Amino acid sequence: MLAKRIIPCLDIRDGRVVKGVNFVDLIDAGDPVEQARAYEAQGADELTFLDITASHEARDTVGELVKRVGEQVFMPMTVGGGIRTAADVRRMLNAGADKVSINTAALLDPGIIDEASAFYGCQCIIVAIDARRNDRGGWTVYTHGGRKPTERDAIAWAREVVDRGAGEILLTSMDADGTKDGYDLELTRTVAEAVSVPVIASGGAGTLEHLAEALTIGKADAVLAASIFHFGTFTIGEAKAYLREKGLEIRI
Amino acid sequence: MIGVLDYGMGNLGSVLNTCRKLEIPAKLISSPEGMEDLHGILMPGQGAFRDCMSHLRDHGFVDPLCAWVAENRPFFGICMGLQVLFEDSEESPGVDGLGILPGTVRRFKPSDTLKVPQMGWNRVRWTQKQSFFPEALHDRHFYFVHSYYVPITNVEGTDVDWAGGITSYGIDYVSAISFGECHAVQFHPEKSQRDGLALIRAFADRVNHLQNPQPENPS
Numbered sequence: 242m243l244a245k246r247i248i249p250c251l252d253i254r255d256g257r258v259v260k261g262v263n264f265v266d267l268i269d270a271g272d273p274v275e276q277a278r279a280y281e282a283q284g285a286d287e288l289t290f291l292d293i294t295a296s297h298e299a300r301d302t303v304g305e306l307v308k309r310v311g312e313q314v315f316m317p318m319t320v321g322g323g324i325r326t327a328a329d330v331r332r333m334l335n336a337g338a339d340k341v342s343i344n345t346a347a348l349l350d351p352g353i354i355d356e357a358s359a360f361y362g363c364q365c366i367i368v369a370i371d372a373r374r375n376d377r378g379g380w381t382v383y384t385h386g387g388r389k390p391t392e393r394d395a396i397a398w399a400r401e402v403v404d405r406g407a408g409e410i411l412l413t414s415m416d417a418d419g420t421k422d423g424y425d426l427e428l429t430r431t432v433a434e435a436v437s438v439p440v441i442a443s444g445g446a447g448t449l450e451h452l453a454e455a456l457t458i459g460k461a462d463a464v465l466a467a468s469i470f471h472f473g474t475f476t477i478g479e480a481k482a483y484l485r486e487k488g489l490e491i492r493i
Numbered sequence: 494m495i496g497v498l499d500y501g502m503g504n505l506g507s508v509l510n511t512c513r514k515l516e517i518p519a520k521l522i523s524s525p526e527g528m529e530d531l532h533g534i535l536m537p538g539q540g541a542f543r544d545c546m547s548h549l550r551d552h553g554f555v556d557p558l559c560a561w562v563a564e565n566r567p568f569f570g571i572c573m574g575l576q577v578l579f580e581d582s583e584e585s586p587g588v589d590g591l592g593i594l595p596g597t598v599r600r601f602k603p604s605d606t607l608k609v610p611q612m613g614w615n616r617v618r619w620t621q622k623q624s625f626f627p628e629a630l631h632d633r634h635f636y637f638v639h640s641y642y643v644p645i646t647n648v649e650g651t652d653v654d655w656a657g658g659i660t661s662y663g664i665d666y667v668s669a670i671s672f673g674e675c676h677a678v679q680f681h682p683e684k685s686q687r688d689g690l691a692l693i694r695a696f697a698d699r700v701n702h703l704q705n706p707q708p709e710n711p712s
Contacts, residue, residue, distance in 0.1 A: 242661060244614040244634055281686060286614055312510050317636060317684050337506045339638075339684065362540055364610050364638045408610055437603040439612050462608060492614040492634040 244492040245456045245484065246286040246463035247477055248441065249470045251276055253292050253322075256302030273306045277314040280470075283477035285316065286492060289342070289411075289465060292322030304336035311337035321369055321411070330357045334365060342411055344369040345384045348391055348398075351405060358406025363438075368402040369411040370395055372428060380428050387415040395428065396435050403436045410436060411465065413443040421447025421468065429459030441465050449475060449483040456489055495700060496522035496531040498574075500552040502545055508537045508571070511683045515690060517697040525557040533700035534561060535693075537683075538573025542598070542641070543585035545573045555591065562593050562675045567703060569696045570677030575670060576641060578677060584641050594655060594670065596647030601640055607663040610640040617658040617668050617680065625671045626657055627695050633688045635680035642679065643667040674703070 252259050257271040277288055288310075292303045307320060320333045321342030330341045330353075347354050347368050358366045371387045372380040372395035380395035399410055412432050414425035424445045433440040442461035446452055446469050455461045469475050485491045497508055499521040512519035512535075519535065522528060536558075538545050549555050562568055562578075576582060577590045582598035590598075603609040614634040619626045637660070645667055648656045657676065658669025668679040676696065682689035 242615070243611060243637075246613050308506075311507060312513070315507070315511060315514070315684060315686050315690060317638075335504055335506075337504065337510075364612065364640075409612060434605070437609055439608045439610075462613065 242490045243462075244286070244490045245461075246441075247284075247452070247480055247484075247491075248287045248289055248319075248463055248465045249280050249285050249477065250289040250291055250443075250465050250467045252467070253290050253303060253306065254294050256294075256306050259293070274310050274313055277310045280477065281314050281316060284481055284493065285477050286463070287317040287319065288314070289319040289321060292320065294323065301332075304332050307333065307336040307338050319367060321367070327353060327356050327360065330361065330366070334361060338365075340365045340367050340409070342367040342369045344371065347402065348382065348384050348393070351401065354402055354405040354407055358408070363406045363408035366407050367409045367411050367441075368407040369413065370399060370402075370432075371413045371415050372425075373415040374425075374428075380431075383415055387413075387418070396431055399432045399436050403438050407438065409439045409441065411441045411443060412461075414445060417445030418443070419468075420445050423447065423451040424455040424459055424461075424464075426454055426459040429455055429461050433460035433462070439463065449480055452480055453484055453487045453489065456484065457487075494531055495519045495533040495535055495697060496528060498534060498536040498554065499523040500548045500554055502538060502540050502548050502573070504539075505537055507681075507683045508535060511690060511693050512697075515694055515697065517693070523552065525553050528557055528561065532704050533567035533569070533696065534558075535569050535571070535696070536574035536677075537571045538575075538577060540573065541584055542573065542576060542582040542590070543588045545577050546585070546588050546590060549577065549591075559591055559593060565673045565675070567674040567696070567700045568676065569693075571683070572639065572679060572681060575677035575679050576643070578670070578675075579643065579647070582641055593675075594647070595651055596644065598641045599644055601642060601663065604663070610638055611662050612638050614685075615660050615662060615668075615680070617660050617678075619658050619669070621654060621657055621671060624657060625676050625695070625699065626669060627691060630688050630691060635678070635682065635685040635689060637662075637668075637680045639679060643670075674699070 317339040319340040320338040382393040439462035441463040442455040443465040446466040601609045655672040657671030660668035682692040
């Protein structure tokens, strides 16, 4: 049986980790290679790098970073943030990323999903969806890190991106994100049931129970978390042991 | 020396990184002429069946590869490097595979409980008594990314037991093959951390052993 995945997310600015795990034994906590190795040692199933670099010129540093991490760490890596064109996708894949996550660019020009997926295969194209509850009982898609609402319904958009060739969906609840009150389980489950590709739940994890809920009630295939791992609240190993005890298939 | 087949199908960086990490001498091979002084071939593969085959054809690799395997020289295929060993695939109807093994590669059928592609870590159970695959890695998790699979029924009617590993994803299917010195896996050992690296190590050790056979311990 396929194991549920635990995916830590590292925020990257100008090629350095700005929000990563706080291991006491790290010589340089800002070094992505050290962070990635620490997560590999803990048993992370994948790594996601979220590029929050402001200037476009500094973007190549992420490609360089992925290349350096790939020389030392042997697990799937996703790069997201600032991917605008099919050329950006290519650059990241050539640098050694296994998957590239597209968000705002896909909303501005959905054709980029078709183009990138046809060329590189659906398995390496993730579409990230930032959704917020609306007063009509549904969820609205937001862009620009959750600041700008679109006209799009999150469920319809999820279906569309899969039809266009997305191989996976990274779903973030903007309501839950940062609250540590748990994932938006209804949103997660609705999207997971609406599409035929894997769904990664993101936003709101504060306890290990939250992870379990997203994977069971929310029907997510994977959970992405930042804070609970970065601040050392829990290790990946502790999370995995807990989820295994709950009867979930987990890789140890 | 192990050759990593470079036939224009994307990034070979992670396979080369793995070899470097394990200190396995390896070089990229982009034409059949380069195969002559090799002791083993590593064949990664990604993308669609059709593209993979047409690139192999364009690089002139089809006949030399079939000959290589027929001569029982060490081969290790990864992902699409496993699928193209078969006759054809539902992914690209009408396109001939290498045809070294019988049958068609099929597509997973998505359902409420089955996501396609299969993406993530799944277990592999070795099935052969005398297996190339290390016992210590039996029933361990490896990283998979694929939408097409080799049905167990492909094994029926063949004299050689080439199915080396079975994985469950909705159905049981062949996730690893092994006959003679020809081995291939559907998953990505180069992305499967310690256990994946151990598998590449096992192949390199096998190649070494065939090059420099150690006398049996008389005791």
